[in-house]
Amino acid sequence: MSNRTALITGASAGIGATFARHLAAEGYSLLLVARRADRLDALAAELSDEYGIRCDTFAADLTDPAAPAAIVDHAAAQGITIDVLINNAGLSGKTKFAETSWETLAGEIQLMVTAVTELAHRVVPGMKERGWGRIVNLSSLAAFSPPGASLLYTGIKSYVLNVSQSLDMELKPHGIHVTALCPGFTHSEFHDVMGTRGSASRLPGILWQDPQDVVREGWDAVSKGRPVCVPGTVNKIVSNSMRPVPFRLQYFLGKTFNPFRNG
Template identity: 45%
Template sequence: MSKALEGQGKTVLITGASAGIGKAFADVFATNGFDVVLVARRIEKLEEVASELESKHGISTRCIAADLAKSTSAKKIYDELKREGVTIDALVNNAGYAITKPFTEAKWKDHSDLMNVMVNSVTQLCYLFAKDMKANGYGRIINLSSVAAFSPQYGGNLYGATKAFVKDLSEALDLELKKHNVYCTALCPGFTRSEFHDVMGVSSAMDKLPKWIWMDAKTVANQGYRAVMRGDVRYVNGILNKSLVTAMGFLPGKVKYFLSEKQNVF
């Protein structure tokens, strides 16, 4: 089978699939022959993406409108696909956002919703679909972590903490599942051009950053796809980000703490 068709007969589920990295992942998987289940809150956007994928790649799509901030959403997604007889062979947990207020000034519901999206839903979707993947003898899981997982985040503290959780969870799952031909990759991009910063209301602050630190969503998704297909347990996108993560591993804790304090972009 040609590389372009390695996903033939298989289906990927992607959360946060209406824009940005999630949309880019949908295109990458479709390019490689996967049918695609698109999950996000905005059904109109999902249907636009689905139409593009079907026209461009000739694959099948399904759209599921779901708010992962609700604790019941992950199970509802799983149950709906089970009822329809859809087997999920690959999973991309991409949905995410950040709270730009200081920790104690944000409402608790805002924190709770964020943790549902970026911790609880990620964990539950992995739990539900990994069991089926294990039984089927094939599975590929990409969980979106971040370079923010490697040091404390001033001004985005809960975001960095959730990304650290996702990184550690992914690595632990890979240890447990790889003997069943189920690979889990923690994908760790840095600054990536997408709607993310517009939604968070920090685009003006992001525009002040030098252009050379940015990556585009398509590159991030392509690298993530290749990483999980190779069985990489962790992949840091971009030479700059790899260098930063490596350097942070050698820095004393106090130095890392000091640098984090100076990097508040909010």
């Protein structure tokens, strides 16, 4: 696969860094994107040394509307063709909607809705021309769950789930597979960054997965052309059980049992 390159956002830690290691082991060249240039460069050096692959980095904040175009322009300037897109970068708000600045809310939407969509839109033409492509969009088990009070997260991840399936329907005839990867609770820095580690740590251990398992199932799904991947047996049971729940009950459950709230 040395002639194919994967663009991974949010690649400095967690699921993104795990995807980088997984694809490097399969021989893919990489373009790693995240805000923290020092961590990207350290990971790139590690993977280049271990697997002998080309590994480029580009520091960017995807809450900036100019970032997706800048990433794709940088790739073109370096002669990099994007064959695989892993839209992994994400966050979750932790304060009440009415008490959060619009700048913060707009950044959340830009990061996980607009940037995800724009990056796909910018790389798909090249994939179609070459007749091959793989796109993994990080959704969440939350896309199947009741909405949580004060959160945009469940609505955003539902969008990612739905649009990924729509894109897969359109693009599969052109050799492009699109998968919404919907993990549940995953051991990573996510809850530390969001300040919700305290509440998340009280959840039963059976609900948690290692990022290596999430990535392995997600990559297997997109390779085989499955548009939705819910990794882990427990998560599959949860997602299947949530779909028939009436909206009124979803609202009550989401308001009462919100694992992302701070405190």
